Amino acid sequence: MPAFYTLVLIWIYRDLWHQSGIATGLGWDTIDTHGPDLDFFASDLREGRFSLWNPYDKGGYPVFCDPVFDRYYPFNWPFAGWGALFGSSWWLVQIKVIAHHVAAGSSMHAFLRSRGLSIRAALVGGIALVASAPLLTHKASNILWPLVWVPIVWLAIDAALAKPSWRRGAGVAAAFTLCATAGSPPGLFYAMLLIVPYAIWRTGVALRGRVSREVIIAVAKCAGVAAILAGLVLAVTVLPTRDLVAVGSRDRFGTGRDFALALSLPLPAAIRGVMTRGAGLFEMYIGCAVFLLGLCAIVLRPRFDRGAAIVFASIAAFGVTLAAGATAGVLPVLVDHVPGFGLLRVPGRYKLLAAWSLAAAAGYGAASLEAAWGDVKLRTRAMICATCMVALASVFVIGWSMPPEPKNRATWCSIVAVVIAAGLVIAAVRAPRRWASFALSALALFVLFDAPCFTIVPPAALSAAEPRQVHDRDAELVERMSGVHDRYRLYDEFVLGERAGARLRIRDFRGYPAIDPLSQHRYVDILEYAKRDPAILTDFNVRWVLRRPHFRYGDGATYVRMPSPGFESRGGELWEAAKPAPIVAWYGAGRVVDDPKQVLAVVRGLQDPDGSRRRVVVEPDAAIPPGYTSAEPDLRIGSISKYEPDEIAFEIEAPRAGLVVLNEIMFPGWTVRVDGELSPAVRANYLLRAVVVPPGVHQITWRFEPAHWRILVAGYVIALAIMLVAAFAPRRRSAP
Numbered sequence: 001m002p003a004f005y006t007l008v009l010i011w012i013y014r015d016l017w018h019q020s021g022i023a024t025g026l027g028w029d030t031i032d033t034h035g036p037d038l039d040f041f042a043s044d045l046r047e048g049r050f051s052l053w054n055p056y057d058k059g060g061y062p063v064f065c066d067p068v069f070d071r072y073y074p075f076n077w078p079f080a081g082w083g084a085l086f087g088s089s090w091w092l093v094q095i096k097v098i099a100h101h102v103a104a105g106s107s108m109h110a111f112l113r114s115r116g117l118s119i120r121a122a123l124v125g126g127i128a129l130v131a132s133a134p135l136l137t138h139k140a141s142n143i144l145w146p147l148v149w150v151p152i153v154w155l156a157i158d159a160a161l162a163k164p165s166w167r168r169g170a171g172v173a174a175a176f177t178l179c180a181t182a183g184s185p186p187g188l189f190y191a192m193l194l195i196v197p198y199a200i201w202r203t204g205v206a207l208r209g210r211v212s213r214e215v216i217i218a219v220a221k222c223a224g225v226a227a228i229l230a231g232l233v234l235a236v237t238v239l240p241t242r243d244l245v246a247v248g249s250r251d252r253f254g255t256g257r258d259f260a261l262a263l264s265l266p267l268p269a270a271i272r273g274v275m276t277r278g279a280g281l282f283e284m285y286i287g288c289a290v291f292l293l294g295l296c297a298i299v300l301r302p303r304f305d306r307g308a309a310i311v312f313a314s315i316a317a318f319g320v321t322l323a324a325g326a327t328a329g330v331l332p333v334l335v336d337h338v339p340g341f342g343l344l345r346v347p348g349r350y351k352l353l354a355a356w357s358l359a360a361a362a363g364y365g366a367a368s369l370e371a372a373w374g375d376v377k378l379r380t381r382a383m384i385c386a387t388c389m390v391a392l393a394s395v396f397v398i399g400w401s402m403p404p405e406p407k408n409r410a411t412w413c414s415i416v417a418v419v420i421a422a423g424l425v426i427a428a429v430r431a432p433r434r435w436a437s438f439a440l441s442a443l444a445l446f447v448l449f450d451a452p453c454f455t456i457v458p459p460a461a462l463s464a465a466e467p468r469q470v471h472d473r474d475a476e477l478v479e480r481m482s483g484v485h486d487r488y489r490l491y492d493e494f495v496l497g498e499r500a501g502a503r504l505r506i507r508d509f510r511g512y513p514a515i516d517p518l519s520q521h522r523y524v525d526i527l528e529y530a531k532r533d534p535a536i537l538t539d540f541n542v543r544w545v546l547r548r549p550h551f552r553y554g555d556g557a558t559y560v561r562m563p564s565p566g567f568e569s570r571g572g573e574l575w576e577a578a579k580p581a582p583i584v585a586w587y588g589a590g591r592v593v594d595d596p597k598q599v600l601a602v603v604r605g606l607q608d609p610d611g612s613r614r615r616v617v618v619e620p621d622a623a624i625p626p627g628y629t630s631a632e633p634d635l636r637i638g639s640i641s642k643y644e645p646d647e648i649a650f651e652i653e654a655p656r657a658g659l660v661v662l663n664e665i666m667f668p669g670w671t672v673r674v675d676g677e678l679s680p681a682v683r684a685n686y687l688l689r690a691v692v693v694p695p696g697v698h699q700i701t702w703r704f705e706p707a708h709w710r711i712l713v714a715g716y717v718i719a720l721a722i723m724l725v726a727a728f729a730p731r732r733r734s735a736p
Contacts, residue, residue: 027466042083125363264325293365319353579611588634
């Protein structure tokens with residue numbers, strides 16, 4: 001089945017691979033985020049490291065706290081291992097993303113087969129998922145990755161309830177581990193909204209009529225093992241994120257309800273879009289045949305798993321309602337009263353609940369049509385469903401026709417699509433057995449063609465396609481910028497491409513895309529300030545600026561403008577700062593600024609006429625030497641002896657007591673030792689690390705040692721070990 005779904009995905013995304021003879025691939029998040037993360041992880045493995053901090057990208061940020069950096073994700077390990085052995089490439093991350101779509105179809109197929117459905121019915125469910133518009137829309141984002149494994153969790157829950165044991169509880173935890181470590185917190189939240197209702201319903205069904213003390217104890221032990229192991233996995237992926245969220249820039253996207261309800265979809269258009277492309281939103285389109293099959297699953301109600309289709313349809317309806325956000329009224333109540341719902345942006349992403357649950361329901365619908373052949377009562381119900389679907393779609397298209405975009409077919413084509421789907425359903429229950437079987441198989445094919453082809457005019461590329469990045473100028477440009485590996489920073493705007501710091505291990509202060517909800521608020525403030533006054537970059541050790549128009553938006557995007565005072569052109573797209581702040585310096589005097597909003601302006605104002613800096617800016621909570629604010633300004637530059645992701649060491653001479661500033665981002669978990677003695681860390685110049693030193697020559701070492709990280713990683717390793725023992729250790733055979 002994975003081979004089959006691989007072929008399905010190659011066909012669905014056939015227009016991605018070449019556009020007018022130019023090699024292309026999945027873009028946006030794939031190359032901006034997931035590819036560079038994979039590169040950094042692979043290089044870490046190659047060097048035998050387990051870095052907790054990435055000092056090269058986005059001015060430096062905590063890999064340990066970043067859930068998107070999917071280091072604990074078992075599905076990622078083969079790709080990272082390949083990159084470590086043979087080198088990362090453009091195609092490695094492309095294959096990784098497509099592999100998740102293959103896993104999505106295969107896992108749905110496996111779940112439906114485990115429930116007793118035929119191969120053909122399982123194919124309908126698997127294809128319905130990977131060919132739906134929500135996946136076409138979010139294909140390049142890891143928001144899908146936790147959801148990919150939801151059907152495997154469903155399957156594991158079924159197995160555990162059928163025969164509760166500690167081993168099967170560990171199996172549930174193992175399946176959930178794939179969801180929990182896949183890298184996307186919103187995706188994990190959506191996965192839980194699919195897993196929890198299913199688990200509650202299945203548990204109720206399993207215990208109905210056989211409640212006894214022994215059964216309750218067995219189920220409780222099984223659930224306890226699953227909960228403990230899942231908790232150990234969640235601890236290493238979720239708990240560290242709190243430190244990053246606490247200093248993040250989430251409020252830039254809104255606060256309170258404004259954050260959670262922004263970009264809500266109009267409820268009527270969202271509902272119509274699920275089943276009728278020409279009368280609703282394309283991003284909601286699950287497919288007319290999928291919707292019709294889900295309706296058949298509810299109305300025909302096959303004799304096996306009677307309640308499953310109703311449960312899946314209910315979850316789908318809930319997902320569509322949540323996708324409407326403020327226009328439906330349900331999500332605002334949940335945001336106000338239920339933890340978790342207020343943490344997520346873009347309500348429209350809740351449509352993914354509908355994609356997964358309706359795909360499962362469609363599989364049950366195909367199975368119900370198989371069971372309906374020859375049954376007059378069920379056959380009549382199927383025909384009524386098909387007729388009603390045609391009538392409803394016609395009303396939608398006539399009454400609320402949506403103007404097609406250039407890449408979409410005319411709105412009346414939606415009526416044709418519904419008629420074809422309805423005709424195949426009727427043929428599946430009324431035609432002779434042989435032809436009915438062909439009609440059911442044709443339904444699977446129609447599901448495959450519907451959203452990817454019938455509503456999108458080929459050969460126009462699907463969105464999120466970008467030319468293949470070859471980075472053929474990287475080595476040439478890096479060679480021209482001395483010191484960018486360990487002494488100076490680069491501010492790169494779209495010349496070296498996506499996140500050069502993570503890919504090339506050079507100290508990039510920006511690292512596209514730098515602004516996301518988890519980026520440090522103070523770091524983003526500096527980026528915003530630099531739009532008005534690019535010289536602020538020189539205060540943060542930026543010596544080199546690479547500048548060209550945004551590769552997606554041209555000059556329409558507002559970033560640092562060149563030429564600018566303080567920078568000299570070095571030819572082409574390269575600019576050099578005349579007086580960048582050193583990476584390590586002792587400052588003889590300082591200034592205390594009460595208002596954090598004024599710190600950056602003061603930092604700019606303290607620069608001497610020749611461009612040098614001899615004073616440092618601190619905030620009121622900083623411990624500084626007595627008389628430091630009135631001392632004579634002075635400067636001494638230190639020398640780096642060790643520059644590694646989690647440790648930086650240097651030597652510096654201090655003529656008198658003062659602050660030694662390391663031009664690296666301050667973050668909880670960084671500890672500093674002066675001549676081997678642990679010393680308090682101080683924040684300086686709004687963002688940087690500093691430490692107070694007495695007079696003399698000092699050896700100073702900064703290490704990133706987040707609290708409890710060894711315990712969290714140890715818990716994760718123990719959980720994995722228990723899961724492996726449960727899977728492979730020999731089982732005792734009961735005595736005859």
